[in-house]
Amino acid sequence: ETGVTQTPRHLVMGMTNKKSLKCEQHLGHNAMYWYKQSAKKPLELMFVYSLEERVENNSVPSRFSPECPNSSHLFLHLHTLQPEDSALYLCASSQDETYGNIQYFGAGTRLSVL
């Protein structure tokens, strides 16, 4: 039980589909993150939200659209993805986004784009 829950755990989608990934944290944290984990590459930070406001966007393509309706929930909306977007998408949360905060991770959503 990590306190950070991601759904679905696995997702297969075509390049023309629209889908959403969901993350929920039960830790009372104020910051949430999306990471992409591809084979043989370091974890890539995609988005950071603090108190529901986006504070960091690491030049992610517009086919990825995040949404943070409250400090406990984070979504990643996907549309017209490419095969190279197939990866494990990890959500994390921390007390806030200040330097040195420990991040707690969910189990991830394994995404396959056909």
Next chain:
Amino acid sequence: AQSVTQPDIHITVSEGASLELRCNYSYGATPYLFWYVQSPGQGLQLLLKYFSGDTLVQGIKGFEAEFKRSQSSFNLRKPSVHWSDAAEYFCAVGAFYGGSQGNLIFGKGTKLSVKP
């Protein structure tokens, strides 16, 4: 720019043997350093962290790590490996991206296999 290097992609050790996973970082100031472990199909779990003070830090599951400023290293160690330790291990450094805000820069990971 901040960076983390884990020079070993894959390590195999025998159960009961000692383990050392290497991590080198590049950062201008005193870093915040972390080790995370990822079991197959799971997210990342924090093993231990270094913020300041004693350079030898203890973590969960019998792991420890030593911060050596002169070598820019933060190697992870365990005296006796168990089969359940087979997983991928990630070293990370906390890095500023603006004001007091910061984030984690991860290495590429080291996959640990354990032989019976």
